Amino acid sequence: MTELLKVENLRTYFETERGIVKSVDGISFEVRKGEIFGLVGESGSGKSITGFSLIGLLDANGKVQPGSSVKLDGREIVGLPDQELRRIRGREIAMVFQDPMMTLNPVIKIVDQIAMAIRAHEKASDQEVRRRAIEALTRVRIVEPEKKIDQYPHQFSGGMRQRVAIAIALLHKPKLVIADEPTTALDVSVQADILKEMKALVAELGVSMIWISHDLATVSQISQRIAVMRRGKIVETGTVAQVLGAPQHSYTQGLLDALPSRARPGEMLASAATESSGPIVLDDLAKTAPKAADGAFVQVDDVDMVFERPVGRVGRFTQKLGISQPPHAVHAVKGANLMIRQGEVLGLVGESGSGKSTLGRIVCGIYTPTAGKVTVAGRKVREGQRKLGTGVQMIFQDPYASLDPRRTIFQSVAEGPLAHGLTTRRDARAYVNRWLKAVAFDPALADRYPHQFSGGQRQRIAIARALAMQPELIVCDEPVASLDVSIQAQVINLLIELRRTLNLTLLFISHDLSVVRHLCDRVVVMHHGKIVEEADVAQLFEAPQQAYTKMLLDAVPKLAV
Amino acid sequence: MTSFVFKRLGQAIVVLIIMSILVFAGVYVIGNPVDVLISPDATQAIREQVIAEYGLDQPLWKQYLDFVGSMSTGDFGRSFVFNMPVGELISQRLPATLELAVIAVILASLIGVPLGIYAGYRPNSLAARIIMAGSILGFSVPTFWIGLMLIMLFAVQFGILPAGGRGQTASLFGVPFSFLTLDGWKHLFLPVLNLSLFKMSMMCRLAAAGTREVMTTDAIKFARAAGIPERIILRKHVLKLISIPLVTVFGLELGSTLAFALVTETIFNWPGLGKLIIDSIASLDRPVMVAYLMMVSVLFVVINLSVDLAYAALDPRLRLKGR
Incomplete structure (x- = not known):
């Protein structure tokens, strides 16, 4: 094979302030x-900047x-004037980005966004633009493209938006497509x-493609x-x-x-992280730990959750008159039952x-379910209940958003x-230090x-914050999803x-x-608000029902080696 | 969407009722118009006759109901001072203020927004720095001073533009407007410029801030990666994305300019509503004040409603939510 890009x-x-x-x-x-x-690396490795450098799209302070x-x-290509580079972009080298929610302009119809991309490089009549837009969407398997092109991005799901972005990238049949974490x-499926x-x-x-990703499995x-x-x-x-x-x-x-x-x-996972962290020091914390016990410790009974936009009196009145429709209600959880044993x-x-x-x-008591109830250690969980504040704690996905930037x-x-x-x-001071040591965070940095x-x-700090409340249950919502693999391994090790x-x-x-397989004892699978399967980890992964x-399970990309 | 419009209309009615009470109460606590209307040496009989004629002998709540009742039929009463129906008085003055305010706000948008987009697009260029510095000046220098300087420069020094007054008018749908004649434009130019400078600076800064923010988004990067020329990106992508705050300010500014253009109107001797309200406050001409304030509240309610509807037109995501 001959080479296209060298x-x-x-x-x-x-050039930055530092x-x-x-x-x-x-x-x-x-x-x-x-x-x-495939171009693989963790965040900050320069893989995305490499992609942007190739098509000359760097922020003002960056320079090849x-x-x-x-x-x-x-x-x-390096050193070409802006006009020349623009002619290459989209026509010879196209790009697809990570977040399909952000890449399409939310206030412009799909057909107009495609039209702009077509007309960036050639003249085309409105009819021809429509025809080519439909053709482009058909190519990426969007059903009913004739109807869909007149819609706005928010009417598309994430996967469909990414398909539209891919369709736009392929409009001019470029020689090279740079796909940055596409x-x-x-979702896995x-x-x-x-x-x-x-x-x-x-x-x-x-076409040729550069596939930039942090995920070894998809790249492989x-x-x-x-x-x-x-x-x-x-x-x-x-x-x-x-x-x-x-x-x-x-590495x-x-x-x-x-x-x-x-x-x-x-x-324990081996971690390639270079980030320094002290040893986990648990002192006598372990002595006060509760013993694992059989029987339901956390019990969720027939929980239903419906989200509805409040309509108010006027809304109800106009509904009666038939001039407005009732708001769309979202049935987020339907009849969920589950239990967790102590220490599980x-x-x-x-x-x-x-x-x-x-x-x-x-389960945390942040929402009150529309129906059903949740009990933790025999006590009912209710919204805004102060006492429960210590009983159930939460760790969130985004450690950047979950810590108050103005507090030490x-x-x-x-x-x-x-x-x-x-x-x-x-x-x-002593109390906090004890918990910081428990998550291998140097207490000297606490101020x-x-x-x-x-x-x-930060995710360690978030875990320490949850632990310091000495909770009976911790709800972890995607605690490692936004971390690099090596950091993710550290946090998983810590949790283990x-x-x-x-x-x-x-x-x-x-x-x-x-991650679930690695860390959990039992697994519950949810789909469209319903719990569809519940089993021990080994059983679920070996013989899903x-x-x-x-x-x-099939959709999860596996390392192809 | 329908339920949304109905809800907003309901809110508007509540706002108007509260406004009418506030206005009525506020205006009726200050001074006694009879003292202004009648010369002190008038006989008691004439005094009482006048009081009865204007309904001032009635209890306040009765006067209020009469006032609301007649207002709802379009009758705002008679001006104490001009001795003519208030409705007529206001509709005589309204076109002058209307053309002044609307042209000023449109001018502010047409100049301010493109300048702002440019300043946000190339924030480090010399031109952008000049635009941003100029906009601070436009914010901070008082309107009356700029107005006086404009008169000094164009009317006194160069003598190319008139110092005040409204020019020749031509009628459109039976309403006299001066923007239809050349002489009218000559008279319009300075007050419009004076009135729009502040708004221009505001639009400019708003557009600049919005553009700077939007330029860093993935949507713009993606458009660039597709090879779309920069001017199209600015015109189609950026302008649409920054338009919501701009429309908000446009609406608010249009309202406040229509209602409170009085400094400029005074300086340029513009026969608009601003002068009318100042005169009527000075002479305690209650019906005019009341009618004027009510008109202003209706104006703001209508403008805000239109702005909300404009949001839905500009951002398709809001259309879905409003349903």
Whole structure:
């Protein structure tokens, strides 16, 4: 195969207030015709910046350094004037982004967005634009494209929006498509479909593709050759089998070892993280831990949750007159029953919109269910109940949003225990330090603010904050979903360690089946608000009973080595 | 959507009722119009006759009901001072203020928004810095001073534009407007400019802030990655995305300009509503004040309702929610 793109010594530097950041620092690779080339790395590795550098779309403070070379079909792109670069973008090199909710303009009809992309490079009549828009949407398997092109993005699901973005990228049959985490924001089943379709489209149109991702499994599924990036440099490159099958570099090996899917369930994961963290110090905390016990500790009985927009009197009146429709009610949870034993970790699995987070919040008492009840240790959970505040705690997905940026770590962790009389102002310091040590966070840093810490450290703080309330149950809502694999491995290890010594009872909500398998004792699968299957972890993964569970398990991308 | 409109109309009626009570009560607590209307040396008989004629001998609640009753039939009473129906008085003055305010706000948008988009698009360029600095000036320098300077410069120094007054009018649908004649435009130019500078600065800063924010979004990056030319990105993507706050300010400014253009109207001797209300306050001309304030509340209610409807037109996501 001949090469289409040749990148040599690409260096992209950013000028920031804190000096020059070498985001991409001298990388070289080539992409062959008709090939899918995977670019793998953790956040901050420079993989996305590499993509943007190729088409000259950097923020104002970023610059491709002289001496860099990017040749497309033998033609040097670096240093081309803006007008020339614009002509290449979309026509010869197209791009697809991660978040399909953000990439399409929410206030412009699909057909008009496609029209703009067509007219960026050629003249076309309105009729021709419509015809080509329909053709483009048909190509990415959107049903009823004649109707759909006149709709707005919010009328499309996430997967459909990403298909539209792909359709736009393919409009001019470019030579190269750069796909930056194109399936990361999608549900596994949708991701599986899009992976398959992308592969087929690449083969059908004969385009080449650079697939940028943090997810080794999807990359191994779709690409022929891959490069592993770390801190602006490529540490290893080769075919999928070479790099992932027999990694030469310790970093690649570390990434692979950090994957929960490659370890035995419940085992500590090896972590390639370089982030320093102290040892977990539990003092005598373990002694006061409750004993594991059989029988239901947390009980969820026939819980229903309907979200409705309040209509008010006027709304009811206009409904009676027949001039307005009743608002759309969302039945988020339908007749859910589950129980958790003391000291057990229950996984709650489902795709987006399955109602898993809603159920988690009901268990926490954040929402009052429309029907049914929840009891924890024999007490009923009710919304806004103060006493329960210490009984059930929550850990959220986004450690950036769940810590108050204006409070120090100490203040954030101490607030709850102080309010509930678990400690006094005088003893607060020692009390907080004990829990920070329990999550391997250096108490000396407790007077700093959240922005000074990385995502992994913040998630530790969030866990310490929950633990410090000495809860009977912790609801973890996707606690590792936004973390890099190596950091994710650390947090998973921490949770394993903590539950072992403190006998924690956890409700672990996740879309990631490999994490659930690794951490949980039993699993509940939710689909469209209903619990469809409940089983022990081993049994569910070995012999799923329901068709939906089987589909979900099949859709999970596996490392193709 | 229908239920939304009905709800807003209901709210509007409540607002108007509360306003009418406030206005009526507020105005009736200050001063006694009889003292202004009748010369102190008038006989007691004439005094009482006048009081009865204007219904001032009735209890307050009765006067209020009469006032609401007659207002709902379009009768705002007679002006004490001009001795003519208030409705007529206001409709004589309204076109002058209307054209002044509408042209000023449109001018502010047509100039302010593109300048702001440019300043937000190239925030580090010299032009952007000049625009942003100029907009701060437009904010902070008082209107009356700019008005006086404009008169000094264009009317006194160069003598190319008139210093005040309204020019020749031509009638459109039976209403006299001065923007239909050249002379009218000459008279309009300075007051419009004076009135629009503040709004222009506001629109400009708003557009600049919006553009800076929108430019960093994935939607814009994606459009660029598709090779769409920058001017189309600005015109179609950016303008649509930043339009909601702009429309809000446009509506509010239109309302407040119509209602409170009085500084400019005074300086340029513009025969509009602003002068009328100031004169009527000075002479305690109650019916005019009341009618004027009611008109202003109706105006704001109508403008806000239109702004809300404009949101739905601009952002398809809101159409769904309103249902």
